[in-house]
Amino acid sequence: MTDGPVYWNPVLETYPLEKIRVLQLKKFNKIFQWAYDNSKFHRKLYHEAGVGPDDIRTLEDIQTIPKVDKSAMQDIQRKDPFPYGDALCVPLEEVTEYRQTSGTTGQPVYQPDTWQDWEWWSESWAYLLWAQGYRPHDRVFIPFGYNVFVAFWAGHYGAEKIGCEVVPGGVLDTRARILKIQELNATAMMGTPTYILGMADTAVNEMNLDPSQLTISKITCAGEPGASIPSTKRRIEEAWGAKVYDHAGATEIGAWSYECLEQPGGMHVNEALFLVEIEDIETGEIIEKPGRRGKMIITAFDRQAQPCIRFDSKDIIEWDANSCSCGRTFRLIKDGVVGRADDITKVKGVLFAPSAVEDVVRGLDGLGNEYELQIDTVDNREQITLQVELMPESETRRETIEAELGDQLRLKTNLRYDLKFRKYGELPRYQVKANRFKDNRNNL
Amino acid sequence: MSDSQFNLEEIDRLIQSMKKAAKTAAEQAESFPAVKKNVDRILASIKMLEINISDIITLDDE
Numbered sequence: 001m002t003d004g005p006v007y008w009n010p011v012l013e014t015y016p017l018e019k020i021r022v023l024q025l026k027k028f029n030k031i032f033q034w035a036y037d038n039s040k041f042h043r044k045l046y047h048e049a050g051v052g053p054d055d056i057r058t059l060e061d062i063q064t065i066p067k068v069d070k071s072a073m074q075d076i077q078r079k080d081p082f083p084y085g086d087a088l089c090v091p092l093e094e095v096t097e098y099r100q101t102s103g104t105t106g107q108p109v110y111q112p113d114t115w116q117d118w119e120w121w122s123e124s125w126a127y128l129l130w131a132q133g134y135r136p137h138d139r140v141f142i143p144f145g146y147n148v149f150v151a152f153w154a155g156h157y158g159a160e161k162i163g164c165e166v167v168p169g170g171v172l173d174t175r176a177r178i179l180k181i182q183e184l185n186a187t188a189m190m191g192t193p194t195y196i197l198g199m200a201d202t203a204v205n206e207m208n209l210d211p212s213q214l215t216i217s218k219i220t221c222a223g224e225p226g227a228s229i230p231s232t233k234r235r236i237e238e239a240w241g242a243k244v245y246d247h248a249g250a251t252e253i254g255a256w257s258y259e260c261l262e263q264p265g266g267m268h269v270n271e272a273l274f275l276v277e278i279e280d281i282e283t284g285e286i287i288e289k290p291g292r293r294g295k296m297i298i299t300a301f302d303r304q305a306q307p308c309i310r311f312d313s314k315d316i317i318e319w320d321a322n323s324c325s326c327g328r329t330f331r332l333i334k335d336g337v338v339g340r341a342d343d344i345t346k347v348k349g350v351l352f353a354p355s356a357v358e359d360v361v362r363g364l365d366g367l368g369n370e371y372e373l374q375i376d377t378v379d380n381r382e383q384i385t386l387q388v389e390l391m392p393e394s395e396t397r398r399e400t401i402e403a404e405l406g407d408q409l410r411l412k413t414n415l416r417y418d419l420k421f422r423k424y425g426e427l428p429r430y431q432v433k434a435n436r437f438k439d440n441r442n443n444l
Numbered sequence: 445m446s447d448s449q450f451n452l453e454e455i456d457r458l459i460q461s462m463k464k465a466a467k468t469a470a471e472q473a474e475s476f477p478a479v480k481k482n483v484d485r486i487l488a489s490i491k492m493l494e495i496n497i498s499d500i501i502t503l504d505d506e
Contacts, residue, residue, distance in 0.1 A: 009496050010449070010450075011450065011452065011497075011500060012496065012500065015500070019503065022503060023499060023500070023503050026499075026502075026503065027499065114488075115484060115485060115488050116487075116488040116491050118488075119488040119489060119491065119492055120491075120492065120495075123492045123495070123496075272495070273495070302491075302495055
């Protein structure tokens with residue numbers, strides 16, 4: 001239960017979907033015109049594709065507009081206007097914020113924002129935080145390094161916009177952050193699932209402190225899939241005695257989706273600020289109806305400095321057939337972001353998504369939170385190896401756990417694994433985002 | 445929840461007059477950084493109001 005209005009924007013968040021779709025077409029045309037008029041990169045891209053602003057009369061027409069992906073942005077940047085290149089739509093002196101992507105998949109993409117774009121970032125976070133029950137009486141602790149990655153910067157400003165008291169937890173190490181939460185009776189926090197679980201681990205194993213006895217009652221998780229994986233969500237909620245809500249966003253896109261208080265098993269797309277299309281990975285057709293997964297192509301309607309128009313995010317999602325009991329007409333994506341198109345691969349002829357493994361590992365009592373997954377070619381055959389940590393108190397049940405693990409993995413993924421059990425603490429611990437999946441098949 | 449609970453047209457009218465007032469202030473203080481830069485921030489916030497309210501009004505007009 002929360003106090004005050006249920007929705008950040010009571011009109012837009014409950015607008016009939018058919019009206020939202022009309023709004024989306026109108027706003028798409030505006031941002032398309034803006035990019036066409038102000039970005040050499042976009043104008044050239046559209047001119048070569050033979051499309052222009054007058055060609056978009058229906059939402060279906062939008063599918064004729066060429067997509068942009070991370071590699072296209074990497075190619076045009078590090079040039080004048082430096083370092084953003086031809087996609088910059090405003091004079092350089094109007095850029096007030098620099099951020100970049102994490103670079104885990106190669107050269108980082110630089111992201112400029114004007115002050116208006118930055119306000120828009122905090123506005124998009126205000127939608128999601130309000131939906132997750134954040135209110136002015138909350139004291140929000142942000143255990144984040146406040147660096148060149150956008151991460152939780154906009155979460156900080158979104159919480160401020162709502163009227164929360166925000167405690168910046170940068171520079172402090174994990175122990176100091178836990179102590180600060182305890183000292184100040186913080187009621188909410190934000191982090192990646194990996195880090196939030198790691199904090200709980202540190203509290204229990206290094207500080208003899210039970211995080212569920214602290215005052216945190218809600219946690220927003222973002223930055224990687226996890227909070228929509230049922231067993232990961234359960235582990236975090238049990239560890240902290242708090243409700244955990246998922247959010248998906250990206251540096252190049254914005255804060256495009258959020259789980260609400262109802263925890264419906266998915267996330268609402270903020271359809272007032274973003275247009276989400278789902279593209280079949282194999283055929284390229286746009287999937288309109290629920291029930292089929294595909295790759296997200298997304299447009300941010302109001303981002304000006306470096307527009308995000310039909311950005312190929314590589315996130316795998318599907319529409320949910322059900323509406324949410326919260327009353328929002330913003331559609332749900334079922335189970336959140338279920339994986340990355342670049343992670344989904346065929347192994348032994350079977351389509352494989354690493355997130356399915358996480359749900360199994362974290363759903364089994366007796367296994368630690370960490371795991372490592374890799375695919376190798378051994379004697380011309382594909383081999384998939386899963387390393388897990390056996391909790392010390394479960395060592396006598398190892399055989400049972402191993403059998404259960406193998407069975408569950410076979411059921412969920414249709415594959416057999418080379419299972420390796422490690423002692424608790426032996427596997428890598430990731431600070432922020434995890435990189436647990438390695439596909440070594442193309443490494444020679 | 446219907447938009448009839450809120451007088452969106454009236455709110456939008458006020459938003460547009462705030463915008464006009466801010467722009468007028470900036471025009472009258474072109475070489476006054478304290479005014480110019482603070483007006484820039486006000487206009488950015490007004491844009492958020494337009495996203496939340498004005499965009500719906502103009503939709504209903506069509």
